[in-house]
Amino acid sequence: MSAVPETALSERTEPLLDLRDVTVTYRTSEGPLPAVRGVNLTVAPGQVVGLAGESGCGKSTLVSTVLRLQPSGAKVEGEVLVLGQDVQTVGWGALRALRWAEASIVFQGALHSLNPVQRIGAQIAEPITVHEPDLGDAAVQRRVEELLEQVGLPGARKRAYPHQLSGGQRQRVMIAMALACRPQLIVADEPTTALDVMVQAQILDLLRDLVRDLGVGLLIISHDLSVLADVCDRVLVMYAGRVVESGTAAQAFTDPLHPYTAALSGAFPRIGDPAARYAPAGLAGDPPDPRELPPGCSFAPRCPRAVDRCTEAEPPLLEVAPGRPVACIRVGEP
Numbered sequence: 001m002s003a004v005p006e007t008a009l010s011e012r013t014e015p016l017l018d019l020r021d022v023t024v025t026y027r028t029s030e031g032p033l034p035a036v037r038g039v040n041l042t043v044a045p046g047q048v049v050g051l052a053g054e055s056g057c058g059k060s061t062l063v064s065t066v067l068r069l070q071p072s073g074a075k076v077e078g079e080v081l082v083l084g085q086d087v088q089t090v091g092w093g094a095l096r097a098l099r100w101a102e103a104s105i106v107f108q109g110a111l112h113s114l115n116p117v118q119r120i121g122a123q124i125a126e127p128i129t130v131h132e133p134d135l136g137d138a139a140v141q142r143r144v145e146e147l148l149e150q151v152g153l154p155g156a157r158k159r160a161y162p163h164q165l166s167g168g169q170r171q172r173v174m175i176a177m178a179l180a181c182r183p184q185l186i187v188a189d190e191p192t193t194a195l196d197v198m199v200q201a202q203i204l205d206l207l208r209d210l211v212r213d214l215g216v217g218l219l220i221i222s223h224d225l226s227v228l229a230d231v232c233d234r235v236l237v238m239y240a241g242r243v244v245e246s247g248t249a250a251q252a253f254t255d256p257l258h259p260y261t262a263a264l265s266g267a268f269p270r271i272g273d274p275a276a277r278y279a280p281a282g283l284a285g286d287p288p289d290p291r292e293l294p295p296g297c298s299f300a301p302r303c304p305r306a307v308d309r310c311t312e313a314e315p316p317l318l319e320v321a322p323g324r325p326v327a328c329i330r331v332g333e334p
């Protein structure tokens with residue numbers, strides 16, 4: 001695949017993805033469920049941004065808004081700008097053009113996203129023929145082989161069915177599909193969660209290499225902060241639908257300022273890692289039900305540093321140091 005020209009990259013100043021005060025509320029039989037509450041996030045060309053947080057904190061819900069894939073009952077507020085266009089309000093024609101060609105998503109669990117009775121080559125070819133109907137069959141086949149090689153599989157593997165591939169190979173196919181229409185933004189929701197540790201590392205290396213070689217932007221989601229620490233430029237940590245901290249990957253992992261980030265980084269300790277000193281003795285309890293959030297800070301009931309004041313009001317996300325927004329009133333206190 002041809003590289004993106006240098007000039008095209010340096011001339012682009014606007015972010016590829018710009019989420020502004022995004023809120024998502026599901027309608028449920030037990031009342032409204034605020035899954036995402038006022039999230040701001042940007043991804044620039046060539047940048048890898050990570051989104052971390054326990055299961056249920058709203059990561060996949062947020063991701064679904066990027067290509068307007070949220071369920072019809074979900075109410076989305078705020079702006080979801082992909083290459084400057086608000087995908088939540090553009091017409092269907094513009095939205096179709098955006099999907100695959102400008103931005104694409106790699107989902108968790110490649111086995112369930114691939115069609116079991118269709119050869120993988122045909123599945124990779126599908127978005128190409130939809131978006132570039134004038135491309136001849138030979139050119140499409142060439143592109144399919146190139147894409148497979150780009151993700152580290154032989155081009156001839158295009159004739160394989162999904163069940164003939166390992167989990168890691170299937171996830172590579174999913175990444176090839178995401179690259180098929182040469183998007184500028186890729187969103188990967190838990191792309192390595194179902195894989196064993198060795199394969200996980202290979203897939204993360206692949207994603208990082210693609211970002212470097214193609215100059216695309218990548219938003220990568222994981223419940224495992226240590227996965228993100230190795231690949232991301234910036235990391236945002238979510239809790240109960242809100243961003244509670246963001247910073248460089250190294251800051252979030254080795255110098256967490258929010259007690260929740262500290263707990264997350266301590267939840268996956270490495271021997272000799274300075275983050276281990278922040279680790280509380282495990283993080284007890286579960287995240288709250290979004291329909292019944294506790295008063296004040298949502299994390300207070302589980303927080304080892306909580307005091308009475310923490311339950312009075314939801315702490316604002318404030319920049320406590322350059323590039324370090326944190327939503328905790330106790331930052332800096334002993």
Ligand SMILES: Nc1ncnc2c1ncn2[C@@H]1O[C@H](COP(=O)(O)OP(=O)(O)O)[C@@H](O)[C@H]1O
Pocket residue numbers: 026027028033035053054055056057058059060061062071290
């Ligand atoms: N389609 C849906 N309808 C109602 N509630 C949902 C739906 N999808 C997710 N939720 C709820 O929204 C919250 C966030 O879920 P999700 O975005 O999947 O979190 P994560 O990806 O971080 O695990 C959870 O409380 C979940 O139960």
Ligand SMILES: [Mg+2]
Pocket residue numbers: 059060061
């Ligand atoms: Mg999820």
